[in-house]
Amino acid sequence: KQEVTQIPAALSVPEGENLVLNCSFTDSAIYNLQWFRQDPGKGLTSLLLIQSSQREQTSGRLNASLDKSSGRSTLYIAASQPGDSATYLCAAISGAGSYQLTFGKGTKLSVIP
Amino acid sequence: DVKVTQSSRYLVKRTGEKVFLECVQDMDHENMFWYRQDPGLGLRLIYFSYDVKMKEKGDIPEGYSVSREKKERFSLILESASTNQTSMYLCASSSDGWGKEGTEAFFGQGTRLTVV
Numbered sequence: 001k002q003e004v005t006q007i008p009a010a011l012s013v014p015e016g017e018n019l020v021l022n023c024s025f026t027d028s029a030i031y032n033l034q035w036f037r038q039d040p041g042k043g044l045t046s047l048l049l050i051q052s053s054q055r056e057q058t059s060g061r062l063n064a065s066l067d068k069s070s071g072r073s074t075l076y077i078a079a080s081q082p083g084d085s086a087t088y089l090c091a092a093i094s095g096a097g098s099y100q101l102t103f104g105k106g107t108k109l110s111v112i113p
Numbered sequence: 114d115v116k117v118t119q120s121s122r123y124l125v126k127r128t129g130e131k132v133f134l135e136c137v138q139d140m141d142h143e144n145m146f147w148y149r150q151d152p153g154l155g156l157r158l159i160y161f162s163y164d165v166k167m168k169e170k171g172d173i174p175e176g177y178s179v180s181r182e183k184k185e186r187f188s189l190i191l192e193s194a195s196t197n198q199t200s201m202y203l204c205a206s207s208s209d210g211w212g213k214e215g216t217e218a219f220f221g222q223g224t225r226l227t228v229v
Contacts, residue, residue, distance in 0.1 A: 031216075043221050046217060046219060101156075103155050103156045
């Protein structure tokens with residue numbers, strides 16, 4: 001059964017820093033890996049989707065990479081801003097015909113002005 | 114943009130009440146899902162549906178049922194609400210089975226349910 005881990009659980013950085021959020025998964029036979037952002041009391045907003053055949057995806061200041069062989073994905077945020085403060089979750093889809101996303105428990109990011 | 118809309122942001126219900134949580138998506142997606150999210154436990158799948166009138170149990174279906182009479186609408190039903198069902202409920206949809214590359218999940222804004 002797929003397990004997804006995100007370390008650290010919380011991270012605090014000063015505004016302007018570049019930062020990396022980590023996501024690891026146990027089953028390398030994944031189809032997709034998706035990164036989400038969640039603001040307090042809100043739903044999940046999709047940030048980036050990486051297909052298993054891809055190694056990275058970029059959107060604005062965000063870059064997500066995928067290394068299936070090592071069971072890792074990273075989300076890189078450039079020039080962080082206070083508005084980036086949120087919880088970031090990664091989710092893996094694995095298994096033929098699987099309908100289940102397996103989520104990590106998230107990293108709570110605080111960007112200090 | 115894909116839109117997944119949950120009917121309520123906040124609900125307060127009494128123990129023993131029958132509770133309906135509604136979710137509507139506007140992108141003609143085949144698959145719809147209900148999750149609950151609790152501190153320390155993360156997101157857990159309750160039920161999902163891959164077609165109209167079809168449903169499958171997720172990891173924690175006990176105490177819940179679902180209904181999908183139309184493609185765009187997926188309802189979560191708490192037959193007799195209990196305090197341990199106090200949680201954030203999240204609805205999601207996707208166009209294809211997630212065994213297919215590139216299939217993306219879209220979530221609603223969440224319903225914070227409190228059972229007193």
